[in-house]
Amino acid sequence: MAKLEWYLEYQIQKNRPGLLGDISSLLGMLRINIVTINGVDDKRRGLLLKCDSYEQIKRLESILNTMDNITVTKLRQPKLRDRLAVRHGRYIQRDADDKKTFRFVRDELGILVDFMAEMFKREGHKLIGIRGMPRVGKTESIVAASVCANKRWLFLSSTLLKQTIRSQLIADEYNVDHVFILDGVVTTKRGNERHMQLVREVMRLPATKVVEHPDVFVQNTEYTMDDFDYIIELRHDPDEEITYELVDDRQMFDPSGFNGFEF
Template identity: 65%
Template sequence: MEIEKQDWYLEYEIHKNRPGLLGDVASILGMLAINIVTINGVESLNGTINRRRGMLIQTDDAKKIELLGSILEKVDNITLRKLRQPTILDLLAVRHGRYIERDAEDKKTFRFVREEIGVLVDFMAEIFKREGNQLIGIRGMPRVGKTESTVAACVSANKRWTFISSTLLRQTVRNQLTVEEMNGNQHVYLIDGIVSTMRSTERHAMLMREILRMPYTKVIEHPDIFVRETEYEMSDFDYVIELRNHPDEEITYENVETGFSGFDIP
Protein backbone atom coordinates (compact mmCIF):
# COMPACT_ATOMS: atom_id res chain seq x y z
CA MET A 1 0.00 0.00 0.00
CA GLU A 2 1.45 3.33 -1.08
CA ILE A 3 1.86 5.88 1.72
CA GLU A 4 0.20 9.21 0.95
CA LYS A 5 2.59 12.12 0.58
CA GLN A 6 2.05 15.24 2.66
CA ASP A 7 2.75 18.87 1.80
CA TRP A 8 5.06 21.02 3.94
CA TYR A 9 6.02 24.68 3.75
CA LEU A 10 9.68 25.67 3.89
CA GLU A 11 10.79 29.29 4.09
CA TYR A 12 14.31 30.58 4.60
CA GLU A 13 15.99 33.97 4.51
CA ILE A 14 19.16 34.55 2.50
CA HIS A 15 21.89 36.62 4.14
CA LYS A 16 24.46 36.31 1.36
CA ASN A 17 23.10 35.25 -2.01
CA ARG A 18 26.14 33.43 -3.36
CA PRO A 19 26.01 31.47 -6.65
CA GLY A 20 24.72 27.94 -6.20
CA LEU A 21 22.95 28.55 -2.88
CA LEU A 22 19.55 27.50 -4.19
CA GLY A 23 21.18 24.47 -5.79
CA ASP A 24 22.65 23.49 -2.43
CA VAL A 25 19.22 23.61 -0.78
CA ALA A 26 17.68 21.67 -3.68
CA SER A 27 20.46 19.07 -3.38
CA ILE A 28 19.69 18.56 0.31
CA LEU A 29 16.04 18.04 -0.54
CA GLY A 30 17.01 15.64 -3.30
CA MET A 31 19.22 13.55 -1.02
CA LEU A 32 16.32 13.23 1.41
CA ALA A 33 13.95 12.31 -1.47
CA ILE A 34 11.77 15.34 -0.70
CA ASN A 35 10.01 16.71 -3.76
CA ILE A 36 9.81 20.43 -4.54
CA VAL A 37 6.25 21.26 -5.66
CA THR A 38 6.53 25.06 -5.90
CA ILE A 39 9.21 27.66 -5.22
CA ASN A 40 9.00 31.44 -5.19
CA GLY A 41 10.54 34.56 -3.72
CA VAL A 42 8.42 35.97 -0.90
CA GLU A 43 8.10 39.70 -0.31
CA SER A 44 7.85 41.27 3.11
CA LEU A 45 4.60 42.89 4.21
CA ASN A 46 5.70 46.37 3.16
CA GLY A 47 6.38 45.17 -0.38
CA THR A 48 10.18 45.19 -0.25
CA ILE A 49 12.21 42.10 -1.09
CA ASN A 50 13.79 40.67 2.04
CA ARG A 51 15.54 37.79 0.26
CA ARG A 52 13.15 35.14 1.51
CA ARG A 53 12.42 32.00 -0.47
CA GLY A 54 9.30 29.96 0.03
CA MET A 55 8.90 26.33 -1.04
CA LEU A 56 6.01 23.93 -1.03
CA ILE A 57 7.63 20.52 -0.59
CA GLN A 58 6.27 16.99 -0.38
CA THR A 59 7.27 13.78 1.37
CA ASP A 60 5.72 10.61 2.75
CA ASP A 61 7.92 10.60 5.88
CA ALA A 62 7.61 13.29 8.57
CA LYS A 63 10.96 12.21 10.04
CA LYS A 64 12.65 13.51 6.89
CA ILE A 65 11.21 16.96 7.66
CA GLU A 66 12.79 16.89 11.13
CA LEU A 67 16.10 15.91 9.58
CA LEU A 68 15.76 18.62 6.93
CA GLY A 69 15.25 21.24 9.62
CA SER A 70 18.37 20.10 11.48
CA ILE A 71 20.49 20.24 8.32
CA LEU A 72 19.22 23.66 7.17
CA GLU A 73 19.97 25.13 10.59
CA LYS A 74 23.65 24.46 9.84
CA VAL A 75 23.74 25.84 6.28
CA ASP A 76 25.78 29.07 6.00
CA ASN A 77 24.24 32.27 4.63
CA ILE A 78 20.59 31.33 5.30
CA THR A 79 18.26 31.35 8.30
CA LEU A 80 15.40 28.86 8.47
CA ARG A 81 12.19 30.80 9.13
CA LYS A 82 9.37 28.29 8.68
CA LEU A 83 9.10 24.54 8.29
CA ARG A 84 5.57 23.33 8.91
CA GLN A 85 2.46 21.95 7.30
CA PRO A 86 1.19 24.79 5.11
CA THR A 87 -1.43 27.25 6.25
CA ILE A 88 -3.64 29.12 3.79
CA LEU A 89 -1.30 32.10 4.10
CA ASP A 90 1.72 29.92 3.31
CA LEU A 91 0.07 28.54 0.17
CA LEU A 92 -0.78 32.02 -1.05
CA ALA A 93 2.67 33.40 -0.20
CA VAL A 94 4.45 30.82 -2.35
CA ARG A 95 1.80 31.12 -5.08
CA HIS A 96 1.78 34.92 -5.33
CA GLY A 97 5.21 35.78 -3.91
CA ARG A 98 3.91 37.91 -1.04
CA TYR A 99 2.12 37.70 2.26
CA ILE A 100 -1.41 38.98 2.77
CA GLU A 101 -1.68 41.98 5.09
CA ARG A 102 -3.01 40.88 8.46
CA ASP A 103 -4.17 43.05 11.34
CA ALA A 104 -1.45 43.18 13.98
CA GLU A 105 -3.91 42.87 16.87
CA ASP A 106 -6.88 41.00 15.37
CA LYS A 107 -5.20 38.07 13.64
CA LYS A 108 -8.38 36.98 11.85
CA THR A 109 -8.74 40.29 9.96
CA PHE A 110 -7.14 40.41 6.50
CA ARG A 111 -6.80 43.51 4.30
CA PHE A 112 -6.84 43.82 0.52
CA VAL A 113 -7.07 46.64 -2.01
CA ARG A 114 -8.99 46.38 -5.27
CA GLU A 115 -5.88 45.74 -7.39
CA GLU A 116 -5.28 42.61 -5.28
CA ILE A 117 -8.64 41.02 -6.09
CA GLY A 118 -6.88 38.07 -7.72
CA VAL A 119 -5.12 37.29 -4.44
CA LEU A 120 -8.36 37.84 -2.50
CA VAL A 121 -10.25 35.40 -4.73
CA ASP A 122 -7.49 32.82 -4.19
CA PHE A 123 -7.60 33.39 -0.43
CA MET A 124 -11.36 32.97 -0.19
CA ALA A 125 -11.32 29.94 -2.49
CA GLU A 126 -8.88 28.16 -0.16
CA ILE A 127 -11.25 28.87 2.75
CA PHE A 128 -14.27 27.66 0.79
CA LYS A 129 -12.56 24.35 0.00
CA ARG A 130 -12.57 23.52 3.69
CA GLU A 131 -15.55 21.66 5.07
CA GLY A 132 -17.42 22.50 8.25
CA ASN A 133 -18.90 25.56 9.92
CA GLN A 134 -17.17 28.77 8.77
CA LEU A 135 -18.47 32.31 9.21
CA ILE A 136 -16.70 34.90 7.07
CA GLY A 137 -17.32 38.65 7.15
CA ILE A 138 -16.37 40.98 4.32
CA ARG A 139 -16.51 44.75 4.68
CA GLY A 140 -15.93 47.52 2.14
CA MET A 141 -17.52 50.53 0.51
CA PRO A 142 -20.15 50.18 -2.26
CA ARG A 143 -19.06 48.76 -5.62
CA VAL A 144 -15.54 47.87 -4.45
CA GLY A 145 -16.00 44.24 -5.53
CA LYS A 146 -17.13 42.35 -2.41
CA THR A 147 -19.85 40.20 -3.97
CA GLU A 148 -18.02 39.70 -7.25
CA SER A 149 -14.92 38.46 -5.42
CA THR A 150 -16.99 36.07 -3.33
CA VAL A 151 -18.74 34.61 -6.38
CA ALA A 152 -15.42 34.25 -8.23
CA ALA A 153 -13.97 32.43 -5.21
CA CYS A 154 -16.92 30.02 -5.25
CA VAL A 155 -16.21 29.24 -8.90
CA SER A 156 -12.52 28.70 -8.13
CA ALA A 157 -13.38 26.39 -5.21
CA ASN A 158 -15.92 24.50 -7.35
CA LYS A 159 -18.73 25.47 -4.98
CA ARG A 160 -22.16 26.83 -5.79
CA TRP A 161 -23.07 30.24 -4.41
CA THR A 162 -26.52 30.75 -2.93
CA PHE A 163 -27.75 34.28 -2.25
CA ILE A 164 -29.83 34.52 0.91
CA SER A 165 -29.85 38.30 0.50
CA SER A 166 -28.02 40.58 -1.91
CA THR A 167 -28.03 43.84 -3.88
CA LEU A 168 -25.78 42.60 -6.71
CA LEU A 169 -28.37 42.90 -9.50
CA ARG A 170 -31.48 43.87 -7.60
CA GLN A 171 -32.43 43.53 -3.99
CA THR A 172 -32.74 39.84 -3.20
CA VAL A 173 -34.46 38.59 -0.06
CA ARG A 174 -35.05 34.85 0.09
CA ASN A 175 -37.76 33.33 2.28
CA GLN A 176 -37.06 29.68 1.49
CA LEU A 177 -34.55 27.43 -0.25
CA THR A 178 -34.97 24.36 -2.41
CA VAL A 179 -33.98 20.93 -1.14
CA GLU A 180 -30.94 21.01 -3.41
CA GLU A 181 -29.89 24.44 -2.09
CA MET A 182 -29.95 23.09 1.46
CA ASN A 183 -27.11 20.68 0.58
CA GLY A 184 -24.54 22.86 2.24
CA ASN A 185 -21.48 20.75 1.39
CA GLN A 186 -21.75 22.01 -2.19
CA HIS A 187 -22.83 25.57 -1.42
CA VAL A 188 -21.53 28.81 0.02
CA TYR A 189 -24.31 30.95 1.48
CA LEU A 190 -24.09 34.70 0.85
CA ILE A 191 -25.84 37.13 3.18
CA ASP A 192 -25.97 40.92 2.93
CA GLY A 193 -25.85 42.09 6.54
CA ILE A 194 -27.76 45.28 5.81
CA VAL A 195 -30.53 43.75 3.70
CA SER A 196 -31.08 40.78 6.00
CA THR A 197 -31.30 42.78 9.22
CA MET A 198 -32.88 46.07 8.13
CA ARG A 199 -35.03 45.40 5.05
CA SER A 200 -36.29 41.86 5.49
CA THR A 201 -39.43 40.04 6.58
CA GLU A 202 -39.85 37.72 9.53
CA ARG A 203 -39.88 34.72 7.16
CA HIS A 204 -36.52 35.80 5.79
CA ALA A 205 -35.16 36.29 9.31
CA MET A 206 -36.22 32.73 10.19
CA LEU A 207 -34.47 31.36 7.09
CA MET A 208 -31.34 33.35 7.85
CA ARG A 209 -31.19 32.02 11.41
CA GLU A 210 -31.61 28.48 10.08
CA ILE A 211 -28.78 28.97 7.58
CA LEU A 212 -26.49 30.39 10.26
CA ARG A 213 -27.06 27.32 12.43
CA MET A 214 -26.05 24.98 9.60
CA PRO A 215 -22.47 23.61 9.79
CA TYR A 216 -21.45 25.05 6.42
CA THR A 217 -19.68 28.10 4.99
CA LYS A 218 -21.46 31.46 5.21
CA VAL A 219 -20.24 34.84 3.96
CA ILE A 220 -21.76 38.01 5.43
CA GLU A 221 -21.23 41.36 3.74
CA HIS A 222 -21.26 44.34 6.12
CA PRO A 223 -20.58 42.27 9.26
CA ASP A 224 -20.50 45.39 11.44
CA ILE A 225 -24.15 46.17 10.68
CA PHE A 226 -25.06 42.51 11.05
CA VAL A 227 -23.49 42.44 14.51
CA ARG A 228 -25.15 45.74 15.45
CA GLU A 229 -28.60 44.47 14.54
CA THR A 230 -28.37 40.86 15.79
CA GLU A 231 -27.18 38.86 18.77
CA TYR A 232 -23.98 37.90 16.94
CA GLU A 233 -20.58 39.34 17.87
CA MET A 234 -17.44 39.92 15.83
CA SER A 235 -15.79 37.13 17.81
CA ASP A 236 -18.22 34.70 16.14
CA PHE A 237 -16.50 35.27 12.77
CA ASP A 238 -13.68 32.97 11.73
CA TYR A 239 -12.33 35.46 9.16
CA VAL A 240 -12.99 39.15 8.54
CA ILE A 241 -11.92 40.50 5.14
CA GLU A 242 -11.54 44.20 4.36
CA LEU A 243 -11.55 45.32 0.72
CA ARG A 244 -10.68 48.91 -0.19
CA ASN A 245 -10.25 50.89 -3.39
CA HIS A 246 -6.91 52.14 -2.01
CA PRO A 247 -4.97 51.52 1.23
CA ASP A 248 -6.03 54.78 2.92
CA GLU A 249 -9.75 54.46 2.22
CA GLU A 250 -11.93 54.54 5.34
CA ILE A 251 -14.80 52.06 5.49
CA THR A 252 -17.76 53.91 6.99
CA TYR A 253 -21.50 53.34 7.42
CA GLU A 254 -22.56 56.94 7.95
CA ASN A 255 -25.57 56.57 5.65
CA VAL A 256 -26.83 53.44 7.36
CA GLU A 257 -29.62 54.14 9.81
CA THR A 258 -31.95 51.68 11.44
CA GLY A 259 -34.69 50.68 9.02
CA PHE A 260 -33.38 52.29 5.83
CA SER A 261 -30.23 52.88 3.84
CA GLY A 262 -29.07 53.58 0.35
CA PHE A 263 -25.76 51.82 1.08
CA ASP A 264 -24.72 49.48 -1.73
CA ILE A 265 -27.82 50.16 -3.84
CA PRO A 266 -26.86 50.92 -7.46
Protein backbone atom coordinates (compact mmCIF):
# COMPACT_ATOMS: atom_id res chain seq x y z
CA MET A 1 0.00 0.00 0.00
CA ALA A 2 1.31 3.44 -0.94
CA LYS A 3 2.41 5.71 1.88
CA LEU A 4 0.37 8.85 2.60
CA GLU A 5 2.18 12.19 2.66
CA TRP A 6 1.33 14.89 5.19
CA TYR A 7 2.64 18.29 6.13
CA LEU A 8 2.88 19.25 9.80
CA GLU A 9 3.69 22.79 10.86
CA TYR A 10 3.70 24.07 14.41
CA GLN A 11 4.42 27.33 16.20
CA ILE A 12 6.82 27.09 19.13
CA GLN A 13 5.21 28.79 22.12
CA LYS A 14 7.96 27.95 24.58
CA ASN A 15 11.23 26.60 23.28
CA ARG A 16 13.01 24.17 25.55
CA PRO A 17 15.79 21.60 25.11
CA GLY A 18 14.47 18.30 23.84
CA LEU A 19 11.21 19.64 22.36
CA LEU A 20 11.99 18.39 18.85
CA GLY A 21 13.18 15.10 20.31
CA ASP A 22 9.85 14.63 22.09
CA ILE A 23 7.91 15.24 18.88
CA SER A 24 10.22 12.92 16.93
CA SER A 25 9.73 10.21 19.54
CA LEU A 26 5.96 10.67 19.32
CA LEU A 27 6.07 10.28 15.56
CA GLY A 28 8.19 7.16 15.96
CA MET A 29 5.72 5.60 18.40
CA LEU A 30 2.89 6.27 15.96
CA ARG A 31 5.01 4.79 13.13
CA ILE A 32 4.97 8.02 11.18
CA ASN A 33 8.16 8.66 9.21
CA ILE A 34 9.84 12.06 8.98
CA VAL A 35 10.85 12.76 5.38
CA THR A 36 12.15 16.34 5.82
CA ILE A 37 12.26 18.81 8.66
CA ASN A 38 13.26 22.47 8.74
CA GLY A 39 12.57 25.77 10.44
CA VAL A 40 9.89 27.77 8.64
CA ASP A 41 10.03 31.51 9.31
CA ASP A 42 10.34 32.69 12.92
CA LYS A 43 9.60 30.14 15.68
CA ARG A 44 7.84 27.76 13.31
CA ARG A 45 8.92 24.32 12.23
CA GLY A 46 7.69 22.32 9.26
CA LEU A 47 7.86 18.58 8.69
CA LEU A 48 7.04 16.43 5.68
CA LEU A 49 5.69 13.11 6.95
CA LYS A 50 4.76 9.70 5.57
CA CYS A 51 2.43 7.19 7.15
CA ASP A 52 0.19 4.23 6.30
CA SER A 53 -3.23 5.50 7.34
CA TYR A 54 -5.27 8.58 8.12
CA GLU A 55 -5.92 7.21 11.62
CA GLN A 56 -2.26 7.72 12.49
CA ILE A 57 -2.56 11.40 11.62
CA LYS A 58 -5.76 11.80 13.65
CA ARG A 59 -4.04 10.29 16.69
CA LEU A 60 -1.04 12.56 16.15
CA GLU A 61 -3.24 15.63 15.93
CA SER A 62 -5.10 14.68 19.11
CA ILE A 63 -1.87 14.30 21.09
CA LEU A 64 -0.20 17.44 19.70
CA ASN A 65 -3.22 19.52 20.70
CA THR A 66 -2.57 18.62 24.35
CA MET A 67 1.01 19.96 24.29
CA ASP A 68 1.43 23.41 25.85
CA ASN A 69 4.77 24.24 24.22
CA ILE A 70 3.52 24.20 20.62
CA THR A 71 0.47 25.17 18.58
CA VAL A 72 -0.30 23.20 15.44
CA THR A 73 -0.80 25.65 12.56
CA LYS A 74 -1.05 23.21 9.63
CA LEU A 75 -1.68 19.50 9.34
CA ARG A 76 -2.68 18.60 5.81
CA GLN A 77 -1.62 16.86 2.63
CA PRO A 78 1.36 18.92 1.40
CA LYS A 79 0.89 21.69 -1.12
CA LEU A 80 3.66 23.08 -3.31
CA ARG A 81 4.18 26.01 -0.93
CA ASP A 82 4.59 23.57 1.98
CA ARG A 83 7.27 21.56 0.18
CA LEU A 84 9.17 24.70 -0.75
CA ALA A 85 8.88 26.09 2.77
CA VAL A 86 10.56 23.01 4.19
CA ARG A 87 13.14 22.95 1.40
CA HIS A 88 14.13 26.62 1.75
CA GLY A 89 13.22 27.39 5.34
CA ARG A 90 10.76 30.16 4.52
CA TYR A 91 7.27 30.57 3.13
CA ILE A 92 6.49 32.12 -0.23
CA GLN A 93 4.53 35.33 0.30
CA ARG A 94 1.00 35.15 -1.06
CA ASP A 95 -1.42 38.03 -1.60
CA ALA A 96 -4.06 38.00 1.11
CA ASP A 97 -6.83 39.09 -1.26
CA ASP A 98 -5.73 37.48 -4.53
CA LYS A 99 -4.68 33.92 -3.78
CA LYS A 100 -3.12 33.36 -7.20
CA THR A 101 -0.58 36.17 -6.69
CA PHE A 102 2.81 35.31 -5.18
CA ARG A 103 5.46 37.87 -4.18
CA PHE A 104 9.25 37.58 -4.26
CA VAL A 105 12.22 39.91 -3.87
CA ARG A 106 15.46 39.60 -5.78
CA ASP A 107 17.22 37.97 -2.81
CA GLU A 108 14.74 35.09 -3.17
CA LEU A 109 15.54 34.19 -6.78
CA GLY A 110 16.50 30.66 -5.71
CA ILE A 111 13.07 30.07 -4.22
CA LEU A 112 11.38 31.71 -7.21
CA VAL A 113 13.22 29.47 -9.67
CA ASP A 114 12.34 26.39 -7.61
CA PHE A 115 8.69 27.49 -7.40
CA MET A 116 8.35 28.04 -11.14
CA ALA A 117 10.23 24.84 -11.96
CA GLU A 118 7.72 22.82 -9.95
CA MET A 119 4.87 24.48 -11.85
CA PHE A 120 6.58 23.87 -15.19
CA LYS A 121 6.84 20.15 -14.40
CA ARG A 122 3.06 19.84 -14.22
CA GLU A 123 1.40 18.79 -17.44
CA GLY A 124 -1.35 20.71 -19.19
CA HIS A 125 -2.29 24.33 -19.77
CA LYS A 126 -0.86 26.94 -17.40
CA LEU A 127 -0.80 30.68 -18.00
CA ILE A 128 1.62 32.48 -15.69
CA GLY A 129 2.14 36.23 -15.51
CA ILE A 130 5.24 37.82 -14.00
CA ARG A 131 5.40 41.49 -13.00
CA GLY A 132 8.53 43.44 -12.22
CA MET A 133 10.62 46.46 -13.12
CA PRO A 134 13.30 46.24 -15.84
CA ARG A 135 16.44 44.25 -14.97
CA VAL A 136 15.01 42.70 -11.81
CA GLY A 137 15.56 39.17 -13.12
CA LYS A 138 12.23 38.13 -14.66
CA THR A 139 13.45 36.53 -17.87
CA GLU A 140 16.53 34.99 -16.29
CA SER A 141 14.37 33.35 -13.62
CA ILE A 142 12.00 31.89 -16.22
CA VAL A 143 14.89 30.44 -18.22
CA ALA A 144 16.57 29.04 -15.09
CA ALA A 145 13.28 27.45 -13.99
CA SER A 146 12.91 25.85 -17.42
CA VAL A 147 16.39 24.35 -17.09
CA CYS A 148 15.58 23.04 -13.59
CA ALA A 149 12.36 21.50 -14.89
CA ASN A 150 14.26 19.96 -17.84
CA LYS A 151 12.05 21.86 -20.28
CA ARG A 152 12.95 23.56 -23.52
CA TRP A 153 11.99 27.24 -23.57
CA LEU A 154 10.92 29.26 -26.61
CA PHE A 155 10.70 33.05 -26.84
CA LEU A 156 7.74 34.38 -28.80
CA SER A 157 8.83 37.90 -27.88
CA SER A 158 11.62 39.14 -25.63
CA THR A 159 14.26 41.80 -24.93
CA LEU A 160 16.76 39.48 -23.22
CA LEU A 161 19.59 40.08 -25.70
CA LYS A 162 17.92 41.59 -28.74
CA GLN A 163 14.34 42.38 -29.46
CA THR A 164 12.73 39.10 -30.51
CA ILE A 165 9.36 38.91 -32.25
CA ARG A 166 8.39 35.54 -33.67
CA SER A 167 5.79 35.33 -36.40
CA GLN A 168 5.96 31.57 -36.95
CA LEU A 169 7.23 28.35 -35.40
CA ILE A 170 8.60 25.28 -37.13
CA ALA A 171 6.67 22.04 -36.74
CA ASP A 172 8.58 20.51 -33.82
CA GLU A 173 8.34 23.76 -31.83
CA TYR A 174 4.59 23.23 -31.40
CA ASN A 175 5.38 20.93 -28.49
CA VAL A 176 3.18 20.94 -25.38
CA ASP A 177 6.24 20.03 -23.31
CA HIS A 178 7.90 23.37 -24.07
CA VAL A 179 7.72 26.56 -21.98
CA PHE A 180 6.57 29.46 -24.17
CA ILE A 181 7.72 32.92 -23.07
CA LEU A 182 6.52 36.29 -24.28
CA ASP A 183 6.99 39.89 -23.24
CA GLY A 184 3.59 41.60 -22.99
CA VAL A 185 5.00 45.02 -23.89
CA VAL A 186 6.97 43.86 -26.94
CA THR A 187 4.08 41.72 -28.19
CA THR A 188 1.43 44.43 -27.94
CA LYS A 189 3.54 47.44 -28.92
CA ARG A 190 5.70 45.96 -31.68
CA GLY A 191 3.98 42.74 -32.76
CA ASN A 192 2.14 42.63 -36.08
CA GLU A 193 -0.95 40.58 -36.91
CA ARG A 194 1.13 37.52 -37.88
CA HIS A 195 2.80 37.63 -34.48
CA MET A 196 -0.54 37.98 -32.68
CA GLN A 197 -1.92 35.05 -34.63
CA LEU A 198 1.02 32.96 -33.45
CA VAL A 199 0.39 34.09 -29.85
CA ARG A 200 -3.25 32.98 -30.15
CA GLU A 201 -2.18 29.59 -31.51
CA VAL A 202 0.24 29.05 -28.64
CA MET A 203 -2.34 30.19 -26.09
CA ARG A 204 -4.59 27.36 -27.27
CA LEU A 205 -1.91 24.72 -26.68
CA PRO A 206 -2.17 22.63 -23.48
CA ALA A 207 1.27 23.86 -22.45
CA THR A 208 2.95 26.30 -20.07
CA LYS A 209 2.95 29.95 -21.16
CA VAL A 210 4.71 32.73 -19.23
CA VAL A 211 3.86 36.38 -19.93
CA GLU A 212 6.10 39.16 -18.68
CA HIS A 213 4.20 42.40 -18.00
CA PRO A 214 0.77 40.71 -17.98
CA ASP A 215 -1.04 43.97 -17.19
CA VAL A 216 0.11 45.56 -20.44
CA PHE A 217 -0.69 42.34 -22.28
CA VAL A 218 -4.33 42.23 -21.15
CA GLN A 219 -4.84 45.96 -21.76
CA ASN A 220 -4.06 45.51 -25.43
CA THR A 221 -5.42 42.03 -26.26
CA GLU A 222 -8.62 40.05 -25.85
CA TYR A 223 -7.20 38.22 -22.81
CA THR A 224 -8.04 39.15 -19.21
CA MET A 225 -6.39 38.69 -15.82
CA ASP A 226 -8.93 35.94 -15.13
CA ASP A 227 -7.22 33.87 -17.82
CA PHE A 228 -4.04 33.70 -15.72
CA ASP A 229 -3.57 30.78 -13.34
CA TYR A 230 -0.71 32.40 -11.39
CA ILE A 231 0.69 35.92 -11.07
CA ILE A 232 4.25 36.37 -9.80
CA GLU A 233 5.57 39.72 -8.60
CA LEU A 234 9.34 40.22 -8.41
CA ARG A 235 10.84 43.30 -6.76
CA HIS A 236 14.30 44.54 -5.84
CA ASP A 237 13.00 45.08 -2.30
CA PRO A 238 9.61 44.58 -0.58
CA ASP A 239 8.66 48.27 -0.75
CA GLU A 240 9.35 48.75 -4.47
CA GLU A 241 6.35 49.86 -6.51
CA ILE A 242 5.92 48.13 -9.86
CA THR A 243 4.95 50.77 -12.41
CA TYR A 244 5.20 51.20 -16.17
CA GLU A 245 6.12 54.88 -16.15
CA LEU A 246 9.77 54.04 -16.82
CA VAL A 247 9.00 51.47 -19.48
CA ASP A 248 9.66 53.39 -22.70
CA ASP A 249 11.00 52.43 -26.10
CA ARG A 250 14.60 52.99 -25.13
CA GLN A 251 14.45 50.70 -22.09
CA MET A 252 12.19 47.97 -23.39
CA PHE A 253 13.01 47.59 -27.04
CA ASP A 254 16.71 48.17 -27.41
CA PRO A 255 18.31 47.78 -23.93
CA SER A 256 21.68 46.57 -25.24
CA GLY A 257 22.10 48.86 -28.21
CA PHE A 258 21.31 46.14 -30.78
CA ASN A 259 18.72 46.34 -33.48
CA GLY A 260 15.70 44.14 -33.08
CA PHE A 261 15.02 41.19 -35.33
CA GLU A 262 12.00 39.22 -36.42
CA PHE A 263 11.70 35.71 -37.74
